[in-house]
Amino acid sequence: DAGVTQSPTHLIKTRGQQVTLRCSPKSGHDTVSWYQQALGQGPQFIFQYYEEEERQRGNFPDRFSGHQFPNYSSELNVNALLLGDSALYLCASSLSQTQYFGPGTRLLVL
Amino acid sequence: RKEVEQDPGPFNVPEGATVAFNCTYSNSASQSFFWYRQDCRKEPKLLMSVYSSGNEDGRFTAQLNRASQYISLLIRDSKLSDSATYLCVVNIASGNTPLVFGKGTRLSVIA
Numbered sequence: 001d002a003g004v005t006q007s008p009t010h011l012i013k014t015r016g017q018q019v020t021l022r023c024s025p026k027s028g029h030d031t032v033s034w035y036q037q038a039l040g041q042g043p044q045f046i047f048q049y050y051e052e053e054e055r056q057r058g059n060f061p062d063r064f065s066g067h068q069f070p071n072y073s074s075e076l077n078v079n080a081l082l083l084g085d086s087a088l089y090l091c092a093s094s095l096s097q098t099q100y101f102g103p104g105t106r107l108l109v110l
Numbered sequence: 111r112k113e114v115e116q117d118p119g120p121f122n123v124p125e126g127a128t129v130a131f132n133c134t135y136s137n138s139a140s141q142s143f144f145w146y147r148q149d150c151r152k153e154p155k156l157l158m159s160v161y162s163s164g165n166e167d168g169r170f171t172a173q174l175n176r177a178s179q180y181i182s183l184l185i186r187d188s189k190l191s192d193s194a195t196y197l198c199v200v201n202i203a204s205g206n207t208p209l210v211f212g213k214g215t216r217l218s219v220i221a
């Protein structure tokens with residue numbers, strides 16, 4: 001049984017560009033949450049998707065948007081990238097309470 | 111005040127030592143509590159859930175004090191492989207809701 005997978009593993013962008021990150025949840029999991037982890041910090045909740053809708057959202061600007069597909073996979077989109085968006089982006093999938101994290105996408109904005 | 115606060119690190123301990131991590135949370139309505147482990151440049155992985163009655167998993171013991179809003183993790187007989195960052199995590203509502211992470215405490219176990 002594959003765990004949570006994310007792509008790409010690494011990404012380099014320049015300020016102002018847009019990026020799309022992808023996540024496939026564990027088999028049987030219907031909920032996907034996205035977190036941003038800056039260097040030296042704990043992960044910060046961005047938003048959560050369930051039944052193809054954004055169910056909850058953290059304190060992130062509208063430049064951060066997402067989508068969940070019928071197969072429960074999810075995308076995170078970030079527009080107008082800023083230097084401060086450089087971080088590890090983690091996807092977590094869950095069925096009930098326990099969240100399982102993917103390996104993350106490391107984004108560097110130059 | 112941050113929602114979840116942890117001891118500042120790093121902790122550098124010799125093999126075989128006992129080390130304790132402390133964590134406090136600000137939201138008294140918090141429902142669930144966890145310790146996650148994160149290796150360098152890897153994703154967080156669930157180490158153990160924390161219950162009011164306390165729970166033990168081998169060399170690891172977790173305690174929760176709801177009255178003091180305090181969570182602890184004790185590692186006995188430290189191994190080199192225990193070197194990682196330990197994240198205190200709180201779920202402020204029941205069910206499948208967002209996790210709130212502390213900043214993490216880095217542990218280095220030295221031979």
